[in-house]
Amino acid sequence: MPLATLKKVLAAADARQALCLGFVCQGWEDSRAYVRAGEAAGAPVILSAGPGARANMPVSLWGELFRELAKGATVPVVAHLDHGRTLEECVSAIEAGFSSVMIDGSALALDENIALTNAVTQAARKFGVSVEAEVGQVGYEDGAPSEGTTLVEAQTFAAQTQIDALAISVGNLHLQTKDRARIDWQRLAEIEAVTSVPLVLHGGSGILPEDRLRLAREHRVRKLNVGTELRMRFGSTIRATLEADPALFDRTTILTKAEPALAALAQDLLTQSWGQ
Numbered sequence: 001m002p003l004a005t006l007k008k009v010l011a012a013a014d015a016r017q018a019l020c021l022g023f024v025c026q027g028w029e030d031s032r033a034y035v036r037a038g039e040a041a042g043a044p045v046i047l048s049a050g051p052g053a054r055a056n057m058p059v060s061l062w063g064e065l066f067r068e069l070a071k072g073a074t075v076p077v078v079a080h081l082d083h084g085r086t087l088e089e090c091v092s093a094i095e096a097g098f099s100s101v102m103i104d105g106s107a108l109a110l111d112e113n114i115a116l117t118n119a120v121t122q123a124a125r126k127f128g129v130s131v132e133a134e135v136g137q138v139g140y141e142d143g144a145p146s147e148g149t150t151l152v153e154a155q156t157f158a159a160q161t162q163i164d165a166l167a168i169s170v171g172n173l174h175l176q177t178k179d180r181a182r183i184d185w186q187r188l189a190e191i192e193a194v195t196s197v198p199l200v201l202h203g204g205s206g207i208l209p210e211d212r213l214r215l216a217r218e219h220r221v222r223k224l225n226v227g228t229e230l231r232m233r234f235g236s237t238i239r240a241t242l243e244a245d246p247a248l249f250d251r252t253t254i255l256t257k258a259e260p261a262l263a264a265l266a267q268d269l270l271t272q273s274w275g276q
């Protein structure tokens with residue numbers, strides 16, 4: 001089927017009090033595994049090209065890759081730009097055929113973040129492309145610290161923008177290799193009370209499975225980004241494959257051998273988040 005917008009899949013998630021997963025993609029094999037996982041779980045799939053992916057492969061090729069996968073898929077597939085930092089970066093993704101872009105102005109002052117987000121939304125609307133933005137800062141494990149989203153920021157930002165999804169910082173952290181994020185449930189509930197837009201948490205790999213369910217069932221979080229735990233599975237499977245067969249040398253053979261394990265983990269995560 002053709003690409004779906006983020007807006008559409010988040011509305012479907014809302015109707016069933018579920019979470020969509022935003023998969024951090026690094027190439028063809030992992031992206032293909034995520035779409036297969038979505039088909040097996042009967043859940044929509046958000047394929048995300050983040051800054052690292054775009055540093056390694058041009059955004060135009062990511063657009064082609066995601067569209068090709070969506071075309072043959074039996075479930076909705078979203079082509080999503082993750083952490084676009086400028087209007088130009090978002091426009092490049094829109095031109096490359098993405099159905100959703102994230103503009104991350106979270107490092108800017110609130111009024112500048114709002115102005116940048118509105119410029120991106122205006123550009124995206126013409127093409128029916130969804131927009132995710134971020135207010136407050138989600139930090140990195142062993143890197144930049146978080147700045148929790150405040151109520152005033154969330155309320156002001158939501159009131160002065162027309163975005164389809166809002167990423168917030170409530171204890172979640174990027175690149176966590178163990179699930180040890182401590183969600184600030186009180187802050188989350190307060191943010192929900194002063195906004196109506198679907199909420200997004202980045203750093204999903206650090207969030208306990210039971211907390212993921214609670215985010216969906218008791219709260220308005222509709223998208224969770226997951227990357228680290230899947231990249232760890234991909235890496236460990238490749239390591240085991242090479243150790244088991246030291247004569248292996250072909251790139252395609254090595255990478256495709258890791259796909260079933262990656263798809264199995266992604267399917268488990270999707271089943272938990274989307275429900276049966």
Ligand SMILES: [Zn+2]
Pocket residue numbers: 083138174202203225
């Ligand atoms: Zn992120």
